[in-house]
Amino acid sequence: MASRDFLKNPKLEERFFRARVYMVAFLVICSIFVLGVRLFHLQIVSNEHYATLSQENRVRVVPLAPTRGLIFDRNLKLLADNKSSYQIEITPVQVDDLQQIVKQLAEYIELEEHHLKKFFEDVKRKQSFEAIPLKLNLNEIEVAKFSVNRHRFPGVEITARANRFYPFSGLNTHALGYVGRINADEAQKLDKQMYSGTTHVGKVGVEKFYENLLHGEVGYQHIEINAQGRKLRVLEKVPPTPGADIVLSIDARLQKIAQESLGERNGSVVAMDPVTGEILVFVSTPTFDPNLFVNGISSKQYSLLRDDGDRPLFNRALRGQYPPGSTIKPMMALAGLHYGATWAGETMYAGPYYILPGHKRKYRDWKKGGHGKVDMYKAIIQSCDVYFYTLATELGIDKISEFLSQFNLGSRTELDTWGEAKGLMPSVQWKKAVYGQPWYPGETVITGIGQGYMLATPLQLAVATSAIAMRGQGVRPRFLRATRRQAQAEEPASATAMPTVNVESDLYWDQVISAMVDVAHKPNGTAFRIGKDAKYKIAGKTGTAQVFGLAEDEEYEEENVAEKLRDHGLFIAFAPADDPRIAIAVIVENGGSGSKSAAPVARVVMDHFLLSKEELTATYGPKNKAQKNKDSNSLANSSANISINNAVN
């Protein structure tokens, strides 16, 4: 057909066409070469880079949370357990519409607002392939209801997890603290890797302080996943190392005794072994059930606790700062002896009040008629205020402050827990710094009987009492008795000495301690009611802390004062006096006199620590514990020897 065309030149056209084909062929080869170079670059030059990316793509490292260490009391009673409970978890990547799924789940599982809030907060924080708990601690009905409808919820699963459980409920809360869900703030601060699988962290108390010991080390699971994030198989597994178990020095049995002795009253009991520093009792009433906080407390429950007038959330033993009142008198006496302001047998006349030379103001004694002729012994035994007003004035605030500071008043005891309050040991410098005012002599007077600015926590008082019991060789208080790692021997914790209290002569210790023994064992002692029938020697001191000031001429009438404004009763003691094994500080808020309210509590606790079972039965009878509690109260009421420290400022 083409041959019919006159204008066609076949030879020329063929040459022309071939030239084009050659050119095209050349371009084709060049292009293939370019592709080759590109692929060379991807597969050879950048191979390592892409191999890494590919590995990251397919392998997910899934953390395996370690089991939290258990917490025992000194007799190896379990205080903090891990109880397996069911929780419902959602893996966001496997769910199309989270809101929708959660809404549907609410038909089977009771969901409160705080569950949802926490869940969506976690969704934002965690990666989409991680299973995020929606609600912990499901009950059996919820588990059953969900299980029946499980097929309707892909990406939603119920898993069993070990959850913290405190079998003694509120008994040890203020010592143990509790764990709770990790919040966004904590997530920032915690080691991201170590806590990658962990849901709970110690929030307060020992649980927080020993978090590192208790937590353990995270394990890993390398799992192969596909592009949808579904787990295909486990490639490698590094099991987690469980946290160490810890043995605390507290005694759950004594805790219970102490708590029951305090009864409905607000207060605190701190008892420790003055030799080792081990805390035996650490009670603050009222208390609360820490289990409420483990899986997220509802706002309703929380506000109930928060707004309770008795402040159950407040850790009185650790953070309650009270005027120590007359409990500092033995230390004041030591200061007087040490600085040579007096000697034990020196007598003075103590009238019903004290007047600073050149002033008019009367500083009253708690005893209306005054104590008459007193020496240091009698001043401690009867808690004579006038004697100590005089002594304080003679010593001056600088010496008082310096000497009492040696007993750790005004500074933290460094107990192994969180949030300890410092108390307050006033000084001239302190007042200048805080109030910008000079120190007035009248303030020295009332400091002499532990009133005024001075504040101490029950823990501090127990530590100071230990220091007296040990004649100045105090020891740091601690909760930790031992740690136990899996398959390893128990590692006992060791005692740390506190700075020694320096006193000119050891004789002074004997003098002050013998006066403290007489407080409990002499009929005129303020704590005779608890000492008279004791089977061991108690060295103690009562105290009363004023809650509100009285005018100069006013009389404090306990019955006439509203409970909230009634004095706090205090008592410090150690026993046996010649071989101290327990030092105790008790405070009963608004309990009135320390002799009536606090001392009996101390006696019951000391009895249960020091006496054998037979002796206990002989004293308290084979009754139930509630009965025992009543006994100790009647014991308190039967005695007529009342000590009220009626200080006036």
Add this chain to the structure above:
Amino acid sequence: MASSYSIRDSLVNSPIREERNLFNIDPTLFISLVLLCTIGLAVLYSATSGEMAAITRQSIRFALGFAVLIFLAQIPAKELARWSPWLYLLGIALLLVVMMIGYSGKGAQRWIDLGVVRFQPSELLKIFLPMMVAWYFSEKPMPPTIPQIFIALIIIAIPAGLVLTQPDLGTALLIAFAGICVIFLAGITWRLLAVFGGIALASMPVFWFYLHDYQRQRILTMLNPESDPLGTGYHIIQSKIAIGSGGVYGKGWLNGTQSQLDFIPERSTDFIFAVFSEEFGFLGVVLLLCAYGFIVMRGLTIAARAKNTYSRLLAGSLSLSFFAYFLVNIGMVSGLLPVVGVPLPLISYGGTSAVTLLAAFGILMSIHSHRKFLSY
């Protein structure tokens, strides 16, 4: 141009076996194609994670494709030339039918459902259009005049435009490319080529304006895939990871983690090259490129040896179309070109493409074995 001499040597001056082949089949090309299809099935087996149903279906398509190939090889190019305008018109008509009643798949109307099979008429145009343009030029003296080129461009623009409205940018470009190849091979002067090239460049912004959002996105994604790693960039990032992690020897057949764990989207169709390169490594890639290169060279050889305008232009254009297929596909999968829906010839899963490709090779074989009878 030292290399062009060697190309010339291989294309023309190599000894030609003049004996007629059985059933007009060029054994070299035929064996290469069978080999490629076999590789294709093996890769597809891996890409579908051993889904036998897909393998069977693809095998049936290949069988159909080879049947068409053998059938077309028997038809002299002269006959094909005669049918060219009618086939072209048929193709246009089918495109119009698709526009009206076509089956929508993945957001675009490309399919005609014949009950038993669905096929894309746009695929037919990949053959019918170069046939038409070649037919148009066949009786005219070469090189073509400017008006002739304009008419050829209109012949190209009609089907390309129709396909573009489906919208299927990839196929439209490939169809247009097949037609333009014919014009180029016909001997358009460099000056004219420069002018058209200039016009094309100048119209790019206008063209950009008419692009669909997703098409624009694809071009932007190619320029910077990491800008949107979970959206449109995901395909490219994952396929690059697959290719790159293959290394020299690859991860082994059926062992590509990217492929087997579902990280490569469209891994049995457009992105099958990523599966291939992950599992067979750079060595496999070089061999595959050589195989493709060999087939294109064989096609160009056939074109160079053809004895009339129609055969030359058509053979050249079909060879170059095949070349464009794998160039664009591999370029796109390896992140050199934007993501346009172009399958990897004879390896990607897909019916119409496999059959039309093999049909094109049937035409090439026909041109090869009937060249003596068509010589002047």
